[in-house]
Amino acid sequence: MMKKNQIKRVSTLFLIAALVLGSSFSAFGQEFQHEQLWSFESVNKKQWTLDKGHKLSTSDVHYKHGQKSLRWDWQKTGAITLNQAIGFVPFNPESEDKSIPSFAVWVYNETPVDDEATFVFGTDETDNCSFKFHLNFKGWRAAWVAFERDMEGLPVATMNRLRIESPQSISKGQLFFDHMFLCINIDSRHHTPDRQVPFVNKGTESHWLIQEEASHMQPDLPAPAELSKDQLAAFRLIEQRFEADILRNQKVNAATVDNLYKQVARYQINRRKGQINGLPVWFGRNAELYIPLADHSIAKLYRENKQDIRSYFDLMLKVATAYANCEEAGLKENLRKMYMDMYDHMLDQGIAFGSGLGTIHHYGYNWRSYYRALFIMRDVLREEGQLQAAIDGLQWFAAIGETFKAPVINGMDMDAFNTQVMGRLASILIMEDTPEKAQYLSCFARWIDNGLLPAPGLNDAFKVDGSAYHHANHYPAYATGGLNGAVRMVYFMSGTPFQVSQLGHETIKKALLTMRFYCNHTQWPISMSGRHPEGKGALHPDHFAILAKAGAPDGSSAIDTELAAAYMRLIPEKKKSSFKDEFLAKGISAEATPNGHITMPYASSSVHRCAEWTASVRGHSRYLWAAEHYLGANLYGRYLAHGQLQIMGGGQPIDNKGSGFVQEGWDWNRFPGTTVINLPIDDLRANILNVDQFSGYEEMLFSDEAFAGGVHANNQNGVYAFILHEHDKYQGSLRARKSWFFFDDQIVCLGSGIENTNSEHPTETILFQNHIGKKDDEVLINGQQAGTGEQESSYAAVNMWMIDNKGNGYYLPSGAVYFHQGMQHSRDESSEKPTKGEFAAAVLQHGKAPQAASYHYCVIPGADVQRMQTVANKPAYEVLQHTEKCHMVYNTATNETGYVFFEAAKDNSTGIIKNTNLPCIALTKESDKELELNITNPDLALYEGPADEIYKDGKRVERSIYSRPWRPAESKTTYLEVELKGKWACNNKVESIIITEEGNTIVKLACKDGLTQQCSFQIID
Secondary structure (H helix, E strand, C coil), X not given: CCCHHHHHHHHHHHHHXXXXXXXXXXXXCCCCCCCCCECCCCCCHHHEEECCCCEEEEECCCCCCCCCEEEEEEECCCEEEEECCCCCCCCCCCXXXXXXXXXXXXXXXXXXXXXXXXXXXXXXCEEEEEEEEECCCCEEEEEEEEHHHHCEECCCCCCCEEEEECCCCCCEEEEEEEEEEEEEEEECCCCCCCCCCCCCCCCCCCHHHCHHHHCCCCCCCCCCCCCCHHHHHHHHHHHHHHHHHHCCCCCCCHHHHHHHHHHHHCCCCEEECCEEECCCCECHHHHHHHHHHHCCCCHHHHHHCXXXXXXXXXXXXXXXXXHHHCCCHHHHHHHHHHHHHHHHHHHHCCCCCCCCCCCCCCCHHHHHHHHHHHHHCHHHHHHXXXXXXXXXXXXXXXXXXXXXXXXXXXXXXXXXXXHCHHHHHHXXXXXXXXXXHHHHHHHHHHHHHHHHCCCCCCCCCECCCCCEEECCEECHHHHHHHHHHHHHHXXXXXXXXXXXXXXXXXXXXXXXXXXXXXXXXXXXXXXXXXXXXXXXXXXXXXHHHHHHCCXXXXXXXXXXXXXXXXXXXXXCCCCCCHHHHHXXXXXXXXXXXCCEEEEEHHHCEEEEEECCEEXXXXXXXXXXXXXXXXXXXCCCCCCCCCCEEEEECCCCCCCCCCCCCCCCCCCCCCCCCCEEECCCHHHXXXXXXXXXXXXCCEEECCCCCCCEEEEEECCCEEEXXXXXXXXXXXXXXXXXXXXXXEECCEEEEEEEEEECCCCCCEEXXXXXXXXXXXXXXXXXXXXXXXXCXXXXXXXXEEEEEEECCCCCEEEEEXXXXXXXXXXXXXXXXXXXCEEEEEEEEEEEEEEECCCCEEEEEEEECCCCHHHHHHHHHXXXXXXXXXXXXXXXXXXXXXXXXXXXXXXXXXXXXXXXXXXXXXCEEEEEEECCCEEEEEEECCCCCCCCCCCCCCEECCEECCCCHHHCCCCCCCCCCEEEEEEECCCEEECCCCCEEEECCCCCEEEXXXXXXXXXXXXXXXXXX
């Protein structure tokens, strides 16, 4: 029990905090001010015309900005008119700015009315355009309404008045207005329809903005006549798992409650005369209104003032968590009151059913604590008579109605897995035990399962090859967030009537196991870092453990031992973990370090592992962008996917830094493996534009080449290749044909057809660029130490070899080699601040404006002097062809031959493959009587014909990925015909196989998704 003096102390602290903070918002923090922003701290009645019986005044009872709002006491007939130039300028589709002129306002209503106010914009006595604002709410509501798209009528530049007409169904009432912009340019994608303005942004396809549409949907699955024992048991089990996951154990005492009181007091929540008010709470995206006035979003102000919704919800969760853990009745009652004050203030601020807050785009990241807090406090809300309102609000913001219709396309937005699934599940679990709850949960489970299934085209979230998608490409940084929700959903519902399908379960399992293959130890390669090339992105080991507890996909075991073993390897050895204890108790130990080779066509990547090192290579194509750039993100990483070959084998544990990548001082021209034009840093900086209304300020450029992909032989060895053609926005004349042959512990790298017209700057293929660590060995060049400190040298390679400072070997039979070591000066990829660091780098030089240049080198990770001397004297491979049309390498040790036919093979004289009807990549192994053929058409075939490009003055025009109509298209099946030398019988099912008159064999294979087709043959005697 709480003692009286404890209660008194807490109450006194609350009072002191309130007095110190003061009653005015200005004492709390600064607000954005601008002459175009109507804050209504005073009212100039000369600007207004009031019909008879209507009154205007300022009020401090409700306010959204500053300390006052404009109060309108209205009568049944008539209106108020603001006589002020609106400032409307028609949208210009040719403008660089793709935002559209809009009206924005916050409205407070004390009494819900099933009627509407009408906003009419006009010129003198002529009405030009208008919209209706529904008044069926209590509290604050916002409206962002585009003049030309959303309003009725035709807006004109001469508009000079705003008339607000009163509702007609009741005799009188009051409305309050605040934070109004008569005309402000807003991103056309972000106006949010809701119960007040359901006509706004009609037809939006943004999954963030579907609350209004979803709220009218009804489940297409039937509700059971009554709940079964299995369903009731499932409710309890899922609730138990959900709560155990979100509720942190905590010791709660008077000091805990004191601290929470201080934090809650900052919001100055008070009740008077049946009304509640307090510090305004804002969704950070509302600050985007200020961008045209401040040149940037000032959401930082909200965060600094703790006015942002995320901070508010986080505090609600803290209070809820303390309440759930509190054992003293007195303290518990105070926590309950705190929570309900915050909850009621939240509703008053417009975070309630039917409200879109003006915009709610990308809200999920901010709402996560909201869902959790309401679930934890469900019993309190029930006792307060607020449970149904809480359910309504939860299901509105969670857009639960989206799950009520059977999905028609596999997959789900990765952000939904990250930010929505927990909220949607919470909004169902908080319901009373009724048949409707089972109905909702069945729809939800179906939606989750569909979201896990392999998605077509460039849709999120998971692919057949293990890629994890967002922004129309493989994107591990987003995948970790998505997996956070996805693995939990599979686990929460496992072993119940609502569990996901075997295919859905297998798909997410593959995504996880693929991630642990391309990551080393937990970090992914720089080429997969999206717009954050910082070298710190990493998988979450807990995801493996959580999914392991969901059991094997086929239901054969309660624990997935493969995932559990992966977790045991990934988790730090000394870290304590309940998962680790559970798995050890079941006899599960860490897996061996993965070895072998995988291809990831939907990432335009291949990954090879041997011993403890990982080698990853990445290209791009007409389907998959080369790099993602935002304002203030990845400003210099244009060459990330120009064929980057990264060796990760250094560090304890292995990571990007230990393997050579450190951003400070990094030369953004020199990602290992890439072929580039070495540009001054200013020229390399991305020129980021808002190119269309499908996108924001961002850049994701494509090649116009379809050839990019890889092949593997039983996931042991493999070949990757792509045709490089940089976009015309920058160095559009840069072309190259590049390939990598991965044979056990060596990587043969070939390039041909290297050309461009840039006669000012040199073209290079990068061998390595490594940060120099304190314990690194010196670089060896032909067995001689390069020395320490500043070094620079050039070589005409003749069977030359090097070992870099990370222990990786390079064999160079020929070529012009340039080596530099010492301090490098660069810029931060985000802030553009100067950086510096010591690096060692080596490149193959192709000169300025090269034509038909080529290269050949071999990388041997983890090499020593003896190995490199052996390779230089007698390589364990032979380059059979090295032309613009074909790269072909034979590996002696494994008796494998890799083929890259950049163009369909025609009368090929070397190797077993004579002709093909399509460009392809192959890896074969043959003996006198047997042949293994691994082959692919690397074209993802998301569309047919020439590249989907628009040309202006003979050059490709920049367009966003989101404008491409083929983006969700499924990979089309293409039929690859391969003529093999000799007569062969195939042991596999193929489309067709014939023996030609010349005594050769033509096999026809169906290719899809860029995946490897594997066939074995026997000689026909």
